[in-house]
Amino acid sequence: MTSVPKSGAGVIRPGFVWAAPAALFFLLFAIVPLLLVAVLSFTHWDGISEPRFNGLDNWTALVHDPVMIQSVWITLLLTVLGVATQTPVSILLGVWAAGHQRNRAVLSAIYFVPLLLSATAVSLVWRAVLDPNFGVPSQLTWLFGDGNLLGSQSGAIAVLTFVGVWQFTPLHALIYQGGARAIPQVLYQAAAIDGAGTVRQFFHITLPQLRNTVITSTVLMVAGGLTTFDTVLILTQGGPGTDTTVSAFHMYQKAFKSFDFGAGSAIALVLVVIATLISLAVVRLSGYDRMRGTTEGL
């Protein structure tokens, strides 16, 4: 028998050529556009003629654009509301789905149906369901009053938050289910011997053990919240007035409705910067970056 080579010795390894196609493709269709958005934010471009540089014009216009400033606050508000509402529901549902109840498989097959629908489909279904004249509110006037939920700012924000819960909870519940299943059973057995009930076990074992999962899930929620677009486009059109005009929707309207692509690029860049900063902050504050393994939070 020949001697076994030491790890790495004599092994022919794949060269860079294996990585090159994917790298080039990604560079061209993701990184180049990201750099280009910065360049375009210093140009005037109507979408037809060639873009031409106009210095800081878009940026000075942007800081004086009341809708833009309002849109940043609405985006942040929706993001915070999204994290605050989706997290508890996802944790409860995920921990439940990680258990061994009877009928769990059948029920969770139904629970996760929202995952299958596109954001477009979700928004259209809820638009129909919540329609003040032909939807559910017209049937249940004792609950909904005049039923025009999208007619006020607070109502529209509540609807967007609620639809966000409906749309995104299943995904986060799945992440929490994975996290909850990874908690060692021996912790619960020890707690049970000490006489701790289900509720105490939940707060003293499950929640602390899910810490890293909370971070993963929160980063995803923040990223999703900051780029809210489809639901706003279909459910509220940014209204009433500009009351739910989030930054991504404002960008879309500036660029593709008012044909001011330079202004749209500036808004896009602001979005990228805010999203990056918040993600970094969450990761930093939580100590996620000092974790040993890359899969610990999953």
Next chain:
Amino acid sequence: MTRQRPNYVAGLGSLVWLGLVGLPLYVLLLATVRTRADYSTEGPLSLPAEWTVQNYLTDLSNGFGQDFLNTLAVTAAVVAIVLLVVPPLAYAIVRARGRATGWVFRLFLLGLAIPAQAVIVPMFYLISKAGLYDHLIGVILPTAAFCLPVCTLVLTGAMRDISPELYEAMAMDGASPARVFRQLVLPLSKGGLSSIVVFAALQAWNGFLFPLILTQSDSTKVVTLGLYEFQTEHGVDVPGLLSAVVLSTLPVFVVYLFARRALVQGLTGVGGK
């Protein structure tokens, strides 16, 4: 091992959730099998006075079939691109020792944080410049590109689980990287491969933003865009619209029935483990 006591709080929550998920699905499905007049007069909660499949038939004769085929083409192409470039990349990331490959991996990690919304303006510029505006290929390329970071992360994770001894055994036989890739890496990362196929397919099938800004004709319309236009043009025909929603979800639902595990893993992407 003692059985864990049932968690009543979570159980109660799960019942509430069943109601929240069930209500719109009930409205959705019933609305598609009733007439427009019935929906307007009887409301969405009552059972239909008369059952009909006319809404589905009308959708199909109004060009939904074309949208469906376009989406199928986009999905197939996106999956093909992902399958073509991601496995070699993941193999290189796991096995190569060069500095360049390390940088490529970092590039893709960075890419995880780029939202598609942030690049729609430059994408519109690039795709128009390339003469691909209003062509399906113009939707396919960016959609595939934005699938790459998650797919790379998932497949790299799967390939790291292959034990180094197996590589060394093949190396002793004098196997080239291509042979190692074909005979060892691909067969042993089937789970990861099916996850990235499902993830990419879902992204492509449900994608809305790129088609919205990069196409405009009926001949290049995908289902999500078809739904959106249906709503803006014939918003009052709720049964027709919701039937189109059901039709657009049908393929995903079929996959869900037959390959739930792969679908769930594909859906959760980075999160699913």
